[in-house]
Structures are given as C-alpha cells and as structure tokens.
Amino acid sequence: MEFYHWVLEHGFDLVGVLGIVGSLCFTAYGFLEEAKSRQVGNLIALTASHRDIWKALVEAPELGRILSESVNLRDKPLSKRESVFLTFILLHLYTLYQTIDLDQVTLGQAVEEDIREFLALPLPGNAWEHARHLYSSEFVNYVESIRKG
16 A cells, blocks of 8 residues: 555656656667767778779779889889878778777778788888878887787
8 A cells, every 4th residue: 555655656756767767778779879870881981992092003003013022122112103002001091090999990800911911012011111100109009010910
C-alpha cells in the first residue's frame, strides 16, 4: 500500500526523470553514430585524395622513376615535377597523420607497411629527409617510427 501511495505522490517526477535520462541516452547514441559517419566520410575523402595523387603517377610516365629502387641521385637529381609530386605525397601523409591523431580515422597495419616501403625507395626517402624539418616533431616521430618498423 505504501508503494502505491509513493507512486501516486512521486509518479510524475519519476516519469520526468525517466524521460530526461532516456533523451540523454538517445542523444549520446546519436553523437556516437554521427562520429562513425564522420569517420567514414573522412576515410572516403582520404581515399579520393590518395587516388587523385597516384593517378598523376599513372598519367605522367616521367614520374615512374619515383618508384624505382635503383636511382642515382648524383647522376640525375630530382626533377621539379618529381619534387612537387613527392611534396603532395608528404602533405597527404601529414593529413593522414592528423586524422589519425584526432581519432577521425582508423587505419590498419597494411597502411604503415605501404608507407615504410614507399619511404625506403631512394627518391621518396630523399624527399622526406629534405622536407622533414618543415613538419612538427610529433609527425616526424610518427613517420620515423613507421620507417623503423
């Protein structure tokens, strides 16, 4: 009998509190879903940027030397076009780092392996060594940790 009396006296308050708690739960769920959606959007944007950069390599055969493992920089230094292309790659890598650092995208180990293999090539490795002073120490440490494996 006391329970019914309590419900009659405080029922409206109980329903109000349950409504507030429920709305907070739905809001939190909405924020989580929005964050997932933002991550997917960021991944799509990174993929599009990645595709556009590498499309230039396919469309410009003179950039093919960038992927060569046997390059002599003394005999034939970086061309202006190669330098610009490698700058785009490094800027893309920096953007990737920023999105990872801000928890906006999650990437697998295969991406780090691709970065390691790319920077092990003579021209990309040389471009990184000449440009690394332009980036934040956090980014440089990130790239160097990948390079070391």
